[in-house]
Each structure stands twice: as structure tokens, then as C-alpha cells.
Amino acid sequence: MTQNRLHIRGGQLIDPANQLDAQQDLYIADGKVLAIGQAPDGFQPDQTIDASGRMVIPGLVDLCARTGEPGNLSKANIASETLAAVSAGVTTMVCPPDTDPVIDSTAVAELIHSRSAQAGLARVLTIGALTQGLEGERLASIHSLKAIGCLAFSNADRAIVSSEVLRRAMEYAVSCDVPVFLRAEDYWLGRGCMHEGAISTRLGLPGIPSTAETIALSRDLLLAEQTGVRLHFCRLSTAAAVEMIADAQQRGLPVSADVSLQNLHLTEMDVDFLQPDTHLRPPLRTQRDRQALRKGVADGVIGSICSDHKPLDLDAKTAPFSDTEPGASSIESLLPLIIKLAAGDSVSLQQALAAVTCNPSRTLGLDLGQLSPGASADICIFDANDDRLLQRRDLLSQGKNSPYLDWSVSTRVSHTLMNGRIVYQAQPE
């Protein structure tokens, strides 16, 4: 039986979109937020959730979260990963087009949409491929993909080598009125497996210099200026890139950016032969870069924080470091580590939460990630004082490749709602 009318009582409501941080009740009807504070006249809840002593926030919007489906690198699939997502308060996952096969046909996008609807847990939104097969040569059918729901277009982690193709792709995106998502990385300089510096030299691992990012970023920004495309940069990794984006924004270019959770919490110092979970794209960089990325979030230059979730099987991570598949299983660490970030002095709680709720939603042109009356009732209720260690056995994702095992965190989600429906409820201990 579906519960249409819900009363969430006594929680600390934090809604960055409305600058709200107060103990208030929340009323939900027909999948939407109905009211905050006072109950509407005659409101009779079908169910009441006691949230006293807990935080109530909008469901998280994760701008980069892979489910492993379709694909063959992992046992993970849409059912397993959307469950992992809602268990951690994420109600919207944005799937980049580097599935296998890639999202360059409506069939693949439809498969993802229908499987996620079937699973009925988190919403899985798709980013379409900018070029066919992500090969950087021919345009993908952007208009058709948009028509069945792809919200933005990207070449995922594959660099578009030809500036001519990129220019035309941007122009075509302008005609279709869709934003372009790019991860800035020069193909030729980006062929290593970790940040190029003293540590890659000591380990004898091929490095990726910071210029791999800044060279591509310069080109992409210049082409954005020329074509007028709405451009979003995915997963910045360098201090210099943050400065360049800030400059572009000051000049009034419609440019936004996100950063991966990993680049906000880890550095090249964490890379070790026996820690293949630190093999990531973009690579983990220096402490100075990490500091600048955090400051970029605090200053609003970097609007969003994504988990960059990529569930992988043990096989993909059991090889000499450079032969391992890059990527981390991180969606279940997003909320705990956002809260941990806000506990430090670089980013406030409102900023940190905005970066995983209303900001990424705005980048997609949606009005998710907020508790305004009339908004989708996507809600996460969590305990912020549950000190625990992140443990492998607690991961619901089929990918156990987490770089955060044994990290101490203090949050635990008790309820997750999507469209006003309880899609996750923690088992009492």
C-alpha cells in the first residue's frame, strides 16, 4: 500500500536552496512537499516518521554515478546500485555515457530508464554520448537522445582529440539547447595512471601532469566562448583549473563545474601499489590541489560534488597498479564524507549540502534537491551523531572497491524517500 500523506516530525530541516536550517515539521502529499512548519488545514497523515534528533535534507543528486549496467566489468547492476544509493540518501543518480554499450543510441538510454523504473528506488538520469561510440569523430544523435530524456551530453572520460569535432559538437548542442559536460584532459598527456610528481617518480608509475587538465580546459573554454554552449566541467583535479573556471565565470561565461569526492578527500600521498582503489580518473593530486578544490567549493566556483561512483569486481582491481581498472565505489561514502568535510573549516554545512542537492539539480536544469512546497518529495533523514567506521561488510554496492574503508564517519541514514515514497528504511540495530 502506498502512503500518500506523510508527516516527518521534529527533525532538523536543512535545505540549502531556501537557506533553511531549523527544527521544523515537514508535510508530504502525493509525492510532493506540501508544507513546512505548520500542518495545512485538515492534514491527516497516513504515516508519521519521528525524525527528532536527526537531520532532514533533500535527497542527494549525484552528478556522476555509474551502475555498471549495461556493462561487463562488474556484478553491479541498476538494482544493486540504486539500492546502495538510497541506503546512503542519494535519490538521483546521473549516469555518464561510458556504459557498455555507450549511451549513443536511444535503446541504451531507454534500457537504463526502464530498469531503474523497474527497480523503483533511486532515479537514474542519463547523459548522452556527444560522439558516436565516444570515439570523438562523428556526432551522436543528440536530438533523439534528448527527446527520450538525456539531460546533457558528454564524452565521459574519453578525450575528444580533434578540436574541430569538439567545436562542431558544441555548436550542435547549442542548436539542440542542451548543456555539454566535459572532463578536461588532454589525450596525449593523460595516458599515465597517477599524478605526475615526486611520488609517481618514486613508484615508477607513468604520470599525468597537471597540464593534461589545464591544456584541455583552456581549449574547451575558448571553444565554449566561441560557440556559446552551456558548459559543465566534470571532476576538476587541479588548483590551476579552479582559477581558470573562476576567471571564466567572472567574465560571464555560462560555465559550471563539479569535483569528485575523492579529489576532495584524498591526495597522491594515498596512492600505493597495494591500494588499487586509489587508481582514479582524474588522478589524485597534491595537497595544494585538494586545498584549492575545497576552496573552490567554498567560493562557489565549483558548484557540485559528485561521488564518481564506479563499482568494480575484485578482478578488475587485482593486478599491478597500472593494469587495474580506475575507479572507486563511493556512492555510499558521499553523504558521510560531505558531512565530514563540513565539520572541517573549509566548507560550511550549507555549501557542502548545496553541492549535492540544489546545485547539481540546477546544472541539469531540474528543480530537484530542495524542500520547497511543490518540489518532488525526495528526502533523506539521517543521524549525524552515529560514530562508526566505514566497513566493507556494510557496503550494499556490488563494488567493494572503496578507498575509504576504516574511515571514521558520523552519519547513518535512517530513511530515504523518493517522490514521497519510502524507498529505504534502516533496520533497527
Place this chain on the structure above:
Amino acid sequence: MTDKQLQLDPQGRLKHFLSIEGLNRKLLVDILDNAEQFVGVGERTVKKVPLLRGKTIVNLFFEPSTRTRTTFELAATRLSADILSIDIEKSATRKGETLLDTLRNLEAMHSDMFVVRHSNSGAAHLIAANVAPHISVINAGDGRHAHPSQAMLDVFTIRRHKQDFYKLKVAIVGDVMHSRVARSEIHALNTLGVQELRVIGPKTLIPTGIEDMGVHVYHDLQEGLRDVDVVITLRLQHERMEGPLLPSASEYFKLYGLTEKKLSVAKDDAIVMHPGPINRGVEIDSEVADGKRSVILQQVSHGIAIRMAVMSMTMSTLAGQQ
């Protein structure tokens, strides 16, 4: 897990030999002292000692090698161990699953030691972290990362000629970027406390941040060779002689090839080393390679003694645990 935790047992004894990094000076000196007693074995009529009798050693080569493999085979034979050499095409082990499967199979044959060479950095560490506890892993070269037995035989050769490391200036010349030998030598020479360590080469072959390993970088050969006691030249792979790193072998030789003339700024009694195989006329002139300063052939025979020392040390550590 750090190199130290993986390589040493709780008493600080060598269990695996993966990297010089994380080994202290005393342990390095122990290896050198141990090797001294094995130098004479090859000169006897019966070239064997019974230290590893009944042990099975598997040479596991994922990357082709003739010399290193042969010296490990000889070292094992002289210690009276049984040795089996397996060449594994890298293509057959694309997936880590297969690499570990290979290990499981070899473990099932009751091997006692794996000598591993692999073209990827960290391969020996991965294997050491996954083998059964009674097996010792010796790194015979992993990617660009480490070649610890080569470094030890080099410092062994230096010690035989120069005794005290404390006063020495050492220069490593050539393709440091791709060299696991250079990285291990840098760790070994700095741990043993040389006075000054230099690397010399074009900027294209000197990796970013190498100064952090405790070396001075020179791009000019003459400047870098001034007053040095030891010159170690590195091999330049054929595929790197022409392309984005270097214009040609002949220009490389002109700038960085070791000749008697260029060596004249080094100390009069400076020795010249090379890990082999030599590209004559590319990184070193024949006159130097075959000349009175060259200790290149001694390096080869010392390689056997060093490998005997390391193999017997790790086996004795494991025997002590059982």
C-alpha cells in the same frame, strides 16, 4: 601497506626482497657481508654450498630477460636448490585473476620462492601480498619501479673498489626516467650514505621530482662528471633513441655517451659501471667499456653472489618462522 611491512618479518628480518626502499643501512650491509662469503664459491672445483638443498625456486618471468634470469638460476643452483624457470607471455595474464591463478598453481607445486620479473611497477608487491606465508618473493625487476638485486650488486662492486661510501661522489648517467635500476641504486646509495649522488641526462629522460629522492640533477655531462668516484651508465632502449624523447642515437652519444675524453674530469681512479646489456657507441664508447676503469664484468659475477645472499637470507627468515 608499506614496503617495510611487506618485506620484513616482525623481527626486522628480510622475508621478501621487493625494494631497497624501507630497508635500513644495517640490513643492506648484512646483504653485502653475506655476499662476500659467496664470492669464492664460483671459483671452487665444486661450485656448490648446501644451504638451500631441497628447496624449489621458481623463476617467474613475465618479461623476457636472459642475464638476470641466468644469474638467478646460477645462484639457486650454487645454493643446491631446484630451480624452474617459466616465461609467461604478458598477454596471457591480462587479467589479475590469471596472474593470481598462476600463483596458486605454482604454490600447489610446493614452491618455496618466486623470483619475479614483470613489466609493470608493483607486480612483485602484488604477488608478495597474495602468496602463501611460506613462500618468499624476490623482485627481479618491476616496471620502472625497482630492481633491488641489481642495485645491491652495484653497491657491492663499489664497496669492493672504494671501501667507504661516506666519501664517494657517484653519478648515474642516462635514461633515469625508465630505469628501475637507477631508482633502486638511488635508494641504496643514499641509505649507505654516499657524499653526493648525481643523475645526468637530458630533461626528457629525467623524471619529474627526482630531486626528492636525494639526487642532484645535471643536464651537462661534463659538469656532472666532475670529481666523481663512480660513474654508472644506464642502458638506453632502442625504441627510445628516436622519437619525442631523443632525436637520434648519435646525438645522444655526442651529448651523453661516455668516452675517455669526457671521463677526464672525473677522479683519476673513478670506476665505470653499466647494468648491461651495453649499447656500444650509444651510452658508452668501447674504449671505456673495455678499459681499465670498467668493472662491468665484475658486476656480472658479483650478481650471482648477491643473489645467493638474498635468497639464503629470506629462506632462513622463513625457516625461522616455521
